[in-house]
Amino acid sequence: MTSMDIEKIADYFTDSLRQVLRTMAGFEVSNTSCDQLDFSDKESNIIGIMVLHGKKDAVISLSMEYSTAAMVIAYMTGILPEELSESDLFDGVAELVNIMAGEVKARLSNTPYHFLLTSPFSIGGTSLKVARKKNLTEACRHLKAGEMDITFRIAYI
Amino acid sequence: MDIDLYQIFGTSTKNIIKEMLDLDIKGMDSLKEEPGEIHSMGVSSIITFAGTRKGRLLIDMEPGLALYVANTLLGEEYDNIKNQMVLSTVSEINNIVSGDAVTQLNNSYSMRLRLAPPIVFTGQDVIISIPKISSLSSWGDTDYGRIRINIAWEGGNS
Numbered sequence: 213m214t215s216m217d218i219e220k221i222a223d224y225f226t227d228s229l230r231q232v233l234r235t236m237a238g239f240e241v242s243n244t245s246c247d248q249l250d251f252s253d254k255e256s257n258i259i260g261i262m263v264l265h266g267k268k269d270a271v272i273s274l275s276m277e278y279s280t281a282a283m284v285i286a287y288m289t290g291i292l293p294e295e296l297s298e299s300d301l302f303d304g305v306a307e308l309v310n311i312m313a314g315e316v317k318a319r320l321s322n323t324p325y326h327f328l329l330t331s332p333f334s335i336g337g338t339s340l341k342v343a344r345k346k347n348l349t350e351a352c353r354h355l356k357a358g359e360m361d362i363t364f365r366i367a368y369i
Numbered sequence: 370m371d372i373d374l375y376q377i378f379g380t381s382t383k384n385i386i387k388e389m390l391d392l393d394i395k396g397m398d399s400l401k402e403e404p405g406e407i408h409s410m411g412v413s414s415i416i417t418f419a420g421t422r423k424g425r426l427l428i429d430m431e432p433g434l435a436l437y438v439a440n441t442l443l444g445e446e447y448d449n450i451k452n453q454m455v456l457s458t459v460s461e462i463n464n465i466v467s468g469d470a471v472t473q474l475n476n477s478y479s480m481r482l483r484l485a486p487p488i489v490f491t492g493q494d495v496i497i498s499i500p501k502i503s504s505l506s507s508w509g510d511t512d513y514g515r516i517r518i519n520i521a522w523e524g525g526n527s
């Protein structure tokens with residue numbers, strides 16, 4: 213991907229995620245820009261991450277509470293939240309990143325902003341701290357539906 | 370070639386740690402398949418690379434080793450692995466190890482691999498899950514704590 217306005221790129225991804233959540237989970241999600249861009253040390257976070265390779269590399273992430281992940285994955289799979297294992301949540305969040313990125317990749321193919329996907333991965337735990345290079349060009353969105361709050365971030369790396 | 374794609378990262382890890390820190394890593398001579406999720410030992414860093422194939426390297430250290438690496442390289446006395454400089458140092462070690470290994474792979478096999486900057490993380494009971502991709506791990510011991518590398522190539526080692 214070239215250095216397209218990162219806010220515009222962020223909109224592509226959040227549009228894709230909204231569509232995925234609407235069609236697969238039945239959620240109508242609104243999105244707003246974040247007040248601050250740091251990965252915060254929220255308790256019990258689960259974060260799905262993918263690195264994108266293009267003319268300019270980028271990293272995208274979706275972070276949420278375990279309870280939000282359980283709700284989203286339950287609606288997507290039809291499995292009750294209490295029957296989902298931790299492993300299901302990790303796989304589900306990584307897959308959500310994969311679906312979102314795949315949809316944007318298709319939309320941007322044959323444009324100067326095309327990019328390659330890599331394998332998504334999830335990390336989870338308590339007091340999670342994720343660090344990257346400082347002073348990156350980045351954008352952030354909160355996607356909300358009721359008590360559900362998912363944070364999307366993208367940074368050129 | 371296939372096993373080289375994995376072993377070269379262990380060799381680079383041992384060489385770089387020895388060169389930069391004068392620290393010997395005991396072990397790290399064999400590779401074992403990592404079943405499912407990876408439980409972080411303290412500080413973990415992931416770097417991805419893409420070219421004719423795509424892959425990634427995870428370096429995972431116990432807190433004592435991460436602190437020793439940062440304190441020795443930076444000449445400081447950090448005592449918290451969440452310190453940004455500690456995390457950045459571990460991240461940079463991953464960058465250097467991966468750069469060394471990837472350069473050798475590019476020279477030997479024309480893989481045209483390109484590195485993305487690493488991501489580093491820490492926390493309590495951290496689990497790393499990489500679905501749909503099999504990986505191999507190699508473990509080593511130092512005087513300051515354990516270190517593990519985990520290598521994965523999309524499409525496995527075929």
